[in-house]
Amino acid sequence: MLRIMFPNGMTVTVTAGRNGKSVSVIPDDREITERLSSIFQWSTNRVGEPGYPFTSLNQVIYGMETLARSAMSIEQFIEGLREVLEVSDKHPVPEVGVRTPSPTVVDLSPSGNGWIVAARFLRGERFKLAINKASIGWAADPPEPTRDKAIMKFLSRLKGAPAPTDEDLALLVMEVAHYSSDIAEWLKGMHSAIAEEPRS
Incomplete structure (x- = not known):
């Protein structure tokens, strides 16, 4: 319930x-x-x-x-x-014109042997994260090479650890994104969430 x-x-x-x-x-x-x-x-x-x-x-x-x-x-x-x-096989189309502010929208979907998390933030930034069995893919709009490289390093380290599982990692990325207004805040939230997780 x-x-x-x-x-x-x-x-x-x-x-x-x-x-x-x-x-x-x-x-x-x-x-x-x-x-x-x-x-x-x-x-x-x-x-x-x-x-x-x-x-x-x-x-x-x-x-x-x-x-x-x-x-x-x-x-x-x-x-x-x-x-x-209410989504099925439809791909997001670029929005035209001015949008009224709305909460962060995050979509989690299975993809082959992994997961795709797509987020659109309140301030207009977006990211797409693909977590596959053997790799991780990251794309941000607008891109920031230095930040994006740091994010890839951080996520690759997480994926290489015994925990969380790929699904847990995808769910965590999705949940933290919901509370964030942009990518910088999301990254900060991810660091906090990982730091708070009990070590087994």
């Missing part, structure tokens, strides 16, 4: 289990409940399909929880869910 409380006092409860899947909203709002239920049902039905980035119900719930932390309102949350959960 996932319970999300928004600043305006609205609470969303998402339940998934043996008795089925449901979404409820307090205070009751039929339109919002139906919109959230529709997105949730659609995404959980797509789990495991070729081309759909989420491979388990846990990943869908985790994605919802991460989005909820950065959403200031339920409308922003629904907009983010549509962008993150």
Whole structure:
């Protein structure tokens, strides 16, 4: 079960289990409940399909929880869910014109023997990280060679360590990106997160 409380006092409860899947909203709002239920049902039905980035119900719930932390309102949350959960085989197209500020949008998808994390930050920066069985690929927009080289070194060191696993690393990259407003802040957050992890 996932319970999300928004600043305006609205609470969303998402339940998934043996008795089925449901979404409820307090205070009751039929339109919002139906919109959230529709997105949730659609995404959980797509789990495991070729081309759909989420491979388990846990990943869908985790994605919802991460989005909820950065959403200031339920409308922003629904907009983010549509962008993150309702994806299939479609490639991001360059945006034209001025966009209104929105929370960082991060997409995690399986790719062959690894994972791809794509992030678009509040300030317009983007990155794409590919974690494969034998390698790591990094691309940033706009690129900064010195910083990007340091990021590659840092991520390669992490990948070479016994822990975290590739999936854990991809999830960590995704979670830290959600709380960051640009790549520099994300890198700082990654260093902090790794430093805080208990050593076995």
